[in-house]
Structures are given as structure tokens and as C-alpha cells.
Amino acid sequence: MTAQLLDGKALAATIKADLTERVRALAAQGVTPGLGTVLVGDDPGSKAYVAGKHRDCAQVGIASLAVELPASVSEAELDDEIARLNADPACTGYIVQLPLPGGLDENRALGLIDPDKDADGLHPVNLGKLVLGDPAPLPCTPRGIVELLRRNGIALSGAEVCVIGRGTTVGRPLGLLLTRKSENATVTLCHTGTVDVAAHTRTADIIVAAAGRPGLITGDMVKPGAVCVDVGITRTDAGLAGDLDASVREVASWVAPVPGGVGPMTRAMLLTNVVERAEALASVRGPRSSLPGI
Numbered sequence: 001m002t003a004q005l006l007d008g009k010a011l012a013a014t015i016k017a018d019l020t021e022r023v024r025a026l027a028a029q030g031v032t033p034g035l036g037t038v039l040v041g042d043d044p045g046s047k048a049y050v051a052g053k054h055r056d057c058a059q060v061g062i063a064s065l066a067v068e069l070p071a072s073v074s075e076a077e078l079d080d081e082i083a084r085l086n087a088d089p090a091c092t093g094y095i096v097q098l099p100l101p102g103g104l105d106e107n108r109a110l111g112l113i114d115p116d117k118d119a120d121g122l123h124p125v126n127l128g129k130l131v132l133g134d135p136a137p138l139p140c141t142p143r144g145i146v147e148l149l150r151r152n153g154i155a156l157s158g159a160e161v162c163v164i165g166r167g168t169t170v171g172r173p174l175g176l177l178l179t180r181k182s183e184n185a186t187v188t189l190c191h192t193g194t195v196d197v198a199a200h201t202r203t204a205d206i207i208v209a210a211a212g213r214p215g216l217i218t219g220d221m222v223k224p225g226a227v228c229v230d231v232g233i234t235r236t237d238a239g240l241a242g243d244l245d246a247s248v249r250e251v252a253s254w255v256a257p258v259p260g261g262v263g264p265m266t267r268a269m270l271l272t273n274v275v276e277r278a279e280a281l282a283s284v285r286g287p288r289s290s291l292p293g294i
């Protein structure tokens with residue numbers, strides 16, 4: 001068997017085309033959505049991801065507000081930038097790019113974001129709403145994974161899903177999303193304390209690998225016909241490497257690859273979160289509101 005590709009790049013392009021129309025409709029009401037990003041330090045991966053987010057904004061007509069700070073920034077200076085974006089009426093929503101350099105407390109920074117402007121859905125209030133099943137912006141990678149599976153006709157209801165990785169941006173919130181009544185999957189969350197990862201992956205209908213360990217999942221760990229989603233991106237001298245070994249493609253029915261799978265979907269979901277908030281605010285304020293931008 002050679003797996004079919006879950007093409008996140010193509011699906012993200014379709015989603016961005018739809019968002020472009022929605023941004024045009026907002027513009028007709030006098031509203032320009034704005035995405036802010038806070039990038040601290042010079043991690044090459046983070047710089048590339050943030051640059052990609054702003055390229056996407058330009059494509060769909062969302063305004064960009066890019067804040068760049070040196071790795072030596074103090075906690076107080078970072079807090080000031082976050083407070084500034086909270087107060088900026090041109091900023092509909094924003095993100096603090098993770099990971100932050102050592103010495104800066106990520107949870108503290110995320111907790112200072114105005115939950116209404118939390119374009120990443122990573123503020124504790126919004127993660128709490130996800131637990132409770134209340135409406136809130138959803139974390140971008142988990143939302144992108146569910147969308148990629150759903151739009152390719154992959155059934156989630158009743159599926160056994162094995163998620164590898166318990167991080168706050170992917171594994172944990174993905175488990176919460178997949179176990180909502182609307183998705184109805186059964187989730188096993190594996191992590192560095194899991195004694196026998198293969199014992200869990202071998203019985204799974206869907207495997208989501210978000211460990212950041214190149215080649216961790218090999219073909220012999222996959223049930224024939226399973227769907228495999230690669231989330232781990234590691235930068236090596238030879239280029240980007242995912243968590244799925246090449247042998248997985250001979251066993252799986254579908255594979256979401258690195259690059260071109262979940263990454264572009266993560267970015268498309270970030271734009272979606274921003275546009276959704278702009279639309280919600282526009283509908284509250286009514287057309288051609290005299291209030292400042294949102």
C-alpha cells in the first residue's frame with residue numbers, strides 16, 4: 001500500500017481564498033482585521049513561522065502588527081508589549097510565538113494576553129473553555145488537524161486515535177478537541193513516560209505524531225490502513241524532518257507529511273481565528289461602526 005497524501009498546503013490555499021472573501025466583506029463594513037505577533041529572540045524556526053504568518057496576512061488582506069524583541073528582553077519589557085497589543089484597537093488578535101527563550105515564563109506571558117484577543121487559543125481561560133466545551137478560539141494546530149481529517153472524509157467518530165506528545169500547543173488540546181461529542185473519537189495520549197509506545201500505535205486507526213523526534217514512528221508500529229499525521233518538525237542539516245519514518249507510507253492509507261501537511265493548516269487556522277473575531281465584533285457593532293478598528 002502507498003499512502004495518499006493529506007495535502008495541507010492545498011487545503012490551506014482553499015481556506016485562505018474563502019477568508020479573502022470574508023475580509024473583503026468586512027472591508028465593505030469599514031473593518032480591517034489585524035494580526036499581531038510577538039517574536040522574542042532569533043530562533044530560525046520561529047522566525048520562519050512568524051514570517052509565514054505575515055505573508056499569509058498579506059495574501060488575505062489582514063493587517064500585520066509585528067513586534068520583534070531581543071532574546072535579552074526583560075519580563076517587564078515583554079509585559080509592556082503585551083499590554084500595548086491588548087490596548088491597540090488595530091489589533092484584532094495576536095500571538096506570542098513559542099518557544100520563548102530561556103528565562104522567560106511562557107505561561108505567564110500567555111496569561112497576560114487579553115483572552116478576547118488570544119488568536120492562538122492558548123490563554124488559560126480559553127483552554128478552560130475548551131475543557132468545558134464552551135465557545136472560544138481554538139488552538140491552531142489541533143484545529144488544523146481536525147479540519148484536515150474532516151475535509152478529506154476521514155471518520156473521527158468511534159475512531160481510536162493515538163496522539164504522541166502532551167504539549168500545550170498540540171497534544172493536550174488535540175485530545176480535548178477529538179473527544180468532544182461532535183468529534184467523538186477515543187484518544188490515547190502517549191508521552192515520554194509511556195512504556196511501550198508501539199503497543200498503542202499498533203492498535204490505532206489514526207496516529208498523530210507530535211514528539212519532535214525525527215523518524216520516531218516506523219512502518220512496523222502502524223496498523224495497515226491507518227491514517228498518520230506528522231506534526232513534529234525538526235530542522236536538520238539535510239532539511240526538515242518529521243516524526244514519521246518513510247516506511248510509514250508503505251503501511252498507512254493516508255499520511256499528512258512534513259512539510260506540506262499540518263504546518264500550512266496551523267497558519268490557516270490562525271487567520272481563521274482572527275477573521276472570526278473580526279466578524280463577531282463587526283456584527284455586534286453593526287456596519288460602518290464609528291468605533292475605532294477592531
Ligand SMILES: Nc1nc2c(c(=O)[nH]1)N[C@@H](CN(C=O)c1ccc(C(=O)N[C@@H](CCC(=O)O)C(=O)O)cc1)CN2
Nearest residue numbers: 048049095096097098099120140259260261263264266
Ligand atoms: N504561539 C505559537 N507558537 C507555536 C505554535 C503555535 O501554534 N502558536 N506552533 C508551533 C510552530 N508553528 C506555529 O507557530 C508553525 C509550525 C510550522 C508551520 C509551517 O508552515 N510549516 C511548514 C514548513 C515551514 C518551513 O519551511 O519552515 C510545513 O510544515 O509545511 C507553521 C507554523 C510552535 N510554536
